[in-house]
Amino acid sequence: xxxxxxxxxxxxxxxxxxxxxxxxxxxxxxxxxxxxxxxxxxxxxxxxxxxxxxxxxxxxxxxxxxxxxxxxxxxxxxxxxxxxxxxxxxxxxxxxxxxxxxxxxxxxxxxxxxxxxxxxxxxxxxxxxxxxxxxxxxxxxxxxxxxxxxxxxxxxxxxxxxxxxxxxxxxxxxxxxxxxxxxxxxxxxxxxxxxxxxxxxxxxxxxxxxxxxxxxxxxxxxxxxxxxxxxxxxxxxxxxxxxxxxxxxxxxxxxxxxxxxxxxxxxxxxxxxxxxxxxxxxxxxxxxxxxxxxxxxxxxxxxxxxxxxxxxxxxxxxxxxxxxxxxxxxxxxxxxxxxxxxx
Amino acid sequence: xxxxxxxxxxxxxxxxxxxxxxxxxxxxxxxxxxxxxxxxxxxxxxxxxxxxxxxxxxxxxxxxxxxxxxxxxxxxxxxxxxxxxxxxxxxxxxxxxxxxxxxxxxxxxxxxxxxxxxxxxxxxxxxxxxxxxxxxxxxxxxxxxxxxxxxxxxxxxxxxxxxxxxxxxxxxxxxxxxxxxxxxxxxxxxxxxxxxxxxxxxxxxxxxxxxxxxxxxxxxxxxxxxxxxxxxxxxxxxxxxxxxxxxxxxxxxxxxxxxxxxxxxxxxxxxxxxxxxxxxxxxxxxxxxxxxxxxxxxxx
Numbered sequence: 001x002x003x004x005x006x007x008x009x010x011x012x013x014x015x016x017x018x019x020x021x022x023x024x025x026x027x028x029x030x031x032x033x034x035x036x037x038x039x040x041x042x043x044x045x046x047x048x049x050x051x052x053x054x055x056x057x058x059x060x061x062x063x064x065x066x067x068x069x070x071x072x073x074x075x076x077x078x079x080x081x082x083x084x085x086x087x088x089x090x091x092x093x094x095x096x097x098x099x100x101x102x103x104x105x106x107x108x109x110x111x112x113x114x115x116x117x118x119x120x121x122x123x124x125x126x127x128x129x130x131x132x133x134x135x136x137x138x139x140x141x142x143x144x145x146x147x148x149x150x151x152x153x154x155x156x157x158x159x160x161x162x163x164x165x166x167x168x169x170x171x172x173x174x175x176x177x178x179x180x181x182x183x184x185x186x187x188x189x190x191x192x193x194x195x196x197x198x199x200x201x202x203x204x205x206x207x208x209x210x211x212x213x214x215x216x217x218x219x220x221x222x223x224x225x226x227x228x229x230x231x232x233x234x235x236x237x238x239x240x241x242x243x244x245x246x247x248x249x250x251x252x253x254x255x256x257x258x259x260x261x262x263x264x265x266x267x268x269x270x271x272x273x274x275x276x277x278x279x280x281x282x283x284x285x286x287x288x289x290x291x292x293x294x295x296x297x298x299x300x301x302x303x304x305x306x307x308x309x310x311x312x313x314x315x316x317x318x319x320x321x322x323x324x325x326x327x328x329x330x331x332x333x334x335x336x337x338x339x340x341x342x343x
Numbered sequence: 344x345x346x347x348x349x350x351x352x353x354x355x356x357x358x359x360x361x362x363x364x365x366x367x368x369x370x371x372x373x374x375x376x377x378x379x380x381x382x383x384x385x386x387x388x389x390x391x392x393x394x395x396x397x398x399x400x401x402x403x404x405x406x407x408x409x410x411x412x413x414x415x416x417x418x419x420x421x422x423x424x425x426x427x428x429x430x431x432x433x434x435x436x437x438x439x440x441x442x443x444x445x446x447x448x449x450x451x452x453x454x455x456x457x458x459x460x461x462x463x464x465x466x467x468x469x470x471x472x473x474x475x476x477x478x479x480x481x482x483x484x485x486x487x488x489x490x491x492x493x494x495x496x497x498x499x500x501x502x503x504x505x506x507x508x509x510x511x512x513x514x515x516x517x518x519x520x521x522x523x524x525x526x527x528x529x530x531x532x533x534x535x536x537x538x539x540x541x542x543x544x545x546x547x548x549x550x551x552x553x554x555x556x557x558x559x560x561x562x563x564x565x566x567x568x569x570x571x572x573x574x575x576x577x578x579x580x581x582x583x584x585x586x587x588x589x590x591x592x593x594x595x596x597x598x599x600x601x602x603x604x605x606x607x608x609x610x611x612x613x614x615x616x617x618x619x620x621x622x623x624x625x626x627x628x629x630x631x632x633x634x635x636x637x638x639x640x641x642x643x
Contacts, residue, residue: 057604057605059387059388059603059604059605059607060604062387062388063388063389063603063604066388066389081387084386084387160589163590164605165601165605165606166605186409189408189409190408190409193408200591203591204504204507204589204591205506205507205589205590205591206589206590206591207507207589207590213484216485216486217485217486218484218485218486218506325387328384328386328607331606331607332606332608333408335601335602335605335606335607335608336405336408337408338601338605338606339419339420339423339593339598339601339606340419342590342591342592342593342597343418343419343420343422343423343592343593
């Protein structure tokens with residue numbers, strides 16, 4: 001009796017919390033990142049209803065999935081975090097019966113360090129973290145993080161920095177001459193701390209959603225992602241995107257099916273769906289990031305194909321660096337510097 | 344007698360579900376937070392079940408990053424605590440100063456009109472907090488409503504920087520929490536015996552004196568309830584400071600969020616959360632003691 005009660009209670013809670021019925025898919029993705037057109041087309045083709053839920057950081061996503069009982073089928077974390085997800089057994093391997101088009105992944109994105117041979121993940125989008133500058137305000141070199149960390153007179157008080165600790169720390173470490181974003185060279189970290197503390201009074205804000213602010217001229221420079229910078233430039237021609245010569249972070253967000261997915265089969269069908277060039281192009285057209293699927297360029301908006309934010313200049317390609325999550329000790333130092341910076 | 348005891352028992356039994364929910368859903372998570380604050384940070388977030396006081400140590404103290412032997416006060420954390428407390432107190436004061444005339448206005452309308460005014464006060468509650476905060480942002484941004492109006496009328500030449508300042512945060516918090524002050528104040532005024540006010544005038548008290556010696560003491564319970572309702576959510580405010588303050592400086596809520604997110608230090612985050620609770624409870628106790636010492640009776 002007691003058991004029946006517990007079971008029915010659990011069932012009641014479960015059915016209330018998540019849709020488990022046939023023809024449903026629950027996607028857990030970064031905010032403002034999922035093309036509505038992509039979802040519509042998937043539903044049209046398969047009849048599967050898709051629900052999208054947002055997260056705002058890799059850590060939030062990881063913490064929520066670890067707790068269990070989340071009801072999601074697919075999650076889209078960044079490259080640096082993928083090894084943790086895989087090690088902890090949170091993903092299930094791609095089903096080769098359904099996900100048949102892994103060959104569509106561009107060669108340089110197929111054998112990535114974080115998921116050799118793409119056993120678990122497929123590319124969602126990739127991009128860079130760099131510098132956005134309003135060139136009508138500042139005419140100097142924009143391929144340096146000095147614009148933000150040692151700002152010229154005309155940009156002081158007009159700067160926004162994305163509140164992403166790892167991106168900002170990486171750019172700062174590269175800028176003072178470090179090569180490894182998780183360096184334990186205390187001398188480098190001390191320089192980073194001092195430089196950031198000196199730069200901060202010149203920053204107006206540390207905010208995420210600032211596309212409109214750049215376009216409207218409320219902000220004139222900042223650390224920003226390439227796709228978001230492009231969205232801002234399409235509204236205001238004066239904006240340009242710089243790739244710091246000393247080094248800048250490269251990243252890729254990847255879709256994976258969760259080990260405890262409620263609708264694994266639908267999830268696998270979605271994975272194969274986004275491997276199709278014409279569908280991957282929808283992701284790019286919406287978020288303005290490249291996607292790593294061969295042939296998708298042909299389906300992209302005209303403005304994407306030769307956009308300076310998407311096509312990295314040849315001489316600056318080498319400066320882009322993939323990262324890995326830092327050890328607990330180093331991350332702790334980063335957090336302390338970050339806290340001191342934002343006190 | 345026996346019958347009475349039985350009915351007592353029955354009452355307790357009827358209360359059990361509510362009590363269970365209270366104990367499990369309210370105190371349970373608190374104990375988990377307390378327990379986590381004494382554990383070791385796990386890899387990539389979470390905790391390892393090993394006892395440690397490091398989290399608590401780090402709340403107030405700090406080993407120098409570059410010279411681990413040097414231990415000093417954690418200046419950054421203390422600054423953030425103080426900013427949160429001070430902004431919350433300021434919010435409470437602004438809400439009280441602006442809320443009082445508002446509540447008075449409503450309480451002195453004819454009874455059939457009051458409902459309408461109260462209804463208007465509660466309308467913002469129907470809207471999501473984030474949307475209300477974005478509405479404020481739309482008003483005060485550089486090319487927002489206020490700056491555009493001022494520039495069109497020629498009062499200013501270049502926009503006034505209001506976004507991303509303490510002013511913006513205070514404005515946003517005062518706006519968001521204002522109804523929480525107005526409603527208890529109105530409730531207190533609704534019960535106010537206006538004959539006492541008339542008596543004050545009859546005894547040749549000036550308007551100021553009537554306000555100070557008659558009205559304020561009588562509506563004091565409303566102020567106390569309102570202040571508590573405003574102060575508590577203010578100190579944990581996360582969205583408003585982040586959106587309107589531009590994230591240049593952290594509040595307590597943001598500091599705690601950092602530890603559970605990018606900082607990956609859950610024990611420190613848990614310890615900070617407990618500290619926030621202690622700050623709230625201490626302030627409440629101090630406030631209530633002060634309020635009681637002053638006495639609720641009318642001073643004539």
